[in-house]
Amino acid sequence: MRSVMLVDDEPLIVKGMQAIIDWDQNNMQIAGTACNGLEALAMMDEGPVDLIITDIMMPQMTGLELIREIRERSPYTKFIILSGYEEFKYVREGISLGVENYLLKPVNMDELEATIKHMQRDWEQEEIRQIQMDQSWRILRNNILQRWANETIDAKEFRERAQLLEIPMNKSNYCAAALRIVGDDEGNDPQKIHLAGIAEKCELLGNQGLPDGCGVICFPDQEGDIMLLFVSASTEDRGGWHLQALSRMKQAVAEVTGARAWGIIGQSESTYLGFPKSCKSVKLWLQNHLFMEGDTFIMQVESEEDANPYQEKPGPAMEQFHKLLRDGEGTEVDRFIDEVFMVEGKECCFPRTPFFNSAIQLMLAAKELEKTPDYGEIFGPLSRIHTLSKLKQLVRKTVHRTLNTYHTAEKTYSPHIMSVLEVVKNHYQDELSLKTLSQRLELHPNYLGQLFQQEVGTTFSDYVNQYRIERATHLLLYSDKKTAEIAGEVGYWDSTYFYRQFKKYAGVSPTELRSIYMKK
Structure with a gap:
């Protein structure tokens, strides 16, 4: 609700404006009244108001003098001038001060209400612009923080952006942490959660009740985690404030999303240059661990061995x-x-x-x-x-x-299709086409293609690609051969085409597959 101050040395006019206009209907409330400019100025010390309706000619301080003074203190306050004098110099000076309207006494209430409604629309537009500016600022800051954490930003560019975006660079302690949101069987899918909004809420909660010189900045990363930057002016832990702040944020995530969240705190660094290293220790820990279902927890990474554990476990029989x-x-x-x-x-x-x-x-x-x-x-x-x-x-x-x-009834293929499947099995490395095979089987290519799809349930080209990807998968997992070499062995002489086909049929790239299946 917007606040309004009425300033006039005529009490009847003040009472009349209070009573005649339905301020609640206009989403406004009277914050105070004053009989001159000095009194109004003193009331402004208690806090700014959104709108001041003031007379011009008043003892001790005129309305125009009042406007000049308040403009310096509260640049977003709006003004409406009242005057019993139709003098152009007052109108001109009021316009130069940026007043919303200049009304002659006795005040035309319809005109006053129309002015107020016009101001309401201006306020709404200003709020939208402010939200857009805040969102643009936050999006830019998130982008810079992500690049900083991943070490993909030039040092000079980061220093310039950090100063603009209020990212602290002169603290004594920097520490990364992460909140990983994990879905469950109840339909809570982390992929559908608005991470930027959750990160913004976490930052507000995380900064509550912190020791002097300490702060938290939160931002989403591209892997679906909420990353945190803890900063402090002291190298001392001060009673584990990192843990307390992370615990508050973790609980908030669970309440807002309905999903579980795990908190991981990385190693502390003495300068802002060490923040990427702290981030890496956190992300490495998350990459190398599986969680148990049930209650959430907070884990602190103490060393590289913590982040990259090794466990002997016999494989399945x-x-x-x-x-x-x-x-x-x-x-x-x-x-x-x-x-x-x-x-x-x-x-x-x-x-x-x-x-x-x-x-x-x-x-x-x-x-x-x-x-x-x-x-x-x-x-x-x-x-x-x-x-x-x-x-x-x-x-x-x-x-x-x-x-x-x-284990359903085994499908019996016709002799022609059995021949095609046998050729694929033994010659998948070679260039294969229905046209060549149809000549060998003395069938029309279109007929052979229709027969193949009818019996096998897929097109010939899809079947060949799937078979080749199957062989490539085994070579990627169980050999040390290079990807380009494997591509050639399974019938793809263009490595780029092989990557595209592998991603299409396997759901991941060859490189991603090998990183998922890490043999120790």
């Missing part, structure tokens, strides 16, 4: 698993998967690598039973999985989808 798959023992398959992902103790997080490797081995074993495996079902969701239970859920879903199709 694949011969036994292959047999269970061929036998179609769904219950036994589930029991086998449960044992692979069984953990002991009450740890809240585990090294990611051994569990991811086991998961990929199990899912690839299932895919080997499919005639046209879709590797996107495996590798696409992996980058979005952060909990052990979600990983086990993905393995079960993938394996059961294969079992449901593999």
Whole structure:
């Protein structure tokens, strides 16, 4: 609600304006009244008001003098001038001072109300512009902070931008932290959360009740985490204020989104130049760990060993698993998967690598039973999985989808299609086309293409690409060959085309696949 001050040495006029105009209806309230300019000026010490309606001719200080004084103190206050004199010099000076309107006494209330409504529209537009300016400023700051954290900004450019965007560079302690928002089975999807808005709210809460010289800046990163910059003027911890602030923000995220959030605090650095290093330790920790379901937690990264743990874990007994798959023992398959992902103790997080490797081995074993495996079902969701239970859920879903199709009645292909499939199996490295194969089988290419799609359920080109991607996947995971070499071995002589096709059918690039499946 906007605030209004009425200033006039005639009490009847003040009372009349208070009573005649429905201020509530105009979303305004009378903040005070004064009988001269000096009295009004003293009242402004208690706080600015949005609108002052003032007479011009008053004892001790005129309305125009009052306007000049208040303009210096409160540049956003608006003014309406009242006068019993129709003198051009008052009108001209009022216009030069930027008043909204100049009204003669007795005041025409319709004109006054029209002026107020016009000002309401101006205020609304100003608010919209201010919001847009704030959002633009925040978007720019988020972008600079992301580039700073990733070390993709020139040092000189960062210093210039930091000064403009009020990013502190002269503190004694810099520390990165992250809030990772994790969805659950109730439909809370972190991908649909407005991270910028959540980060803004976290920053407001995080800065409440901090020790002197301390501060928090929050910004979303491109991986869906909310990154935090803790700064302080002292190298001392001061009672763990980082933990207290992060705990408040973590709780707020859970309340606003309905999703769980984990908090990770990185190592402290003595200058702003060390912030990217602290960010890396946090992101590395998140990259290398899986969480348990249940309560959220806050973890502090103390060393590089914390961020990059190593855990010996025997892989699954694949011969036994292959047999269970061929036998179609769904219950036994589930029991086998449960044992692979069984953990002991009450740890809240585990090294990611051994569990991811086991998961990929199990899912690839299932895919080997499919005639046209879709590797996107495996590798696409992996980058979005952060909990052990979600990983086990993905393995079960993938394996059961294969079992449901593999153990249905075996499809019998016609001799022509059997010949085509045999050629693909033995010569997938070569250039293959329906035209060449149709000549060998003495069939029209169009007829062979229709027959292939009818019996196999996909086009010939899709089948060949999927088969090649299957062979490439095995080479990427189980050999040290370079990607370009693998592309040639499976029939792609253009590496760029191979990358595009691999991404299309596997859901990730060859490089991303190898980074997901990290053999220790």
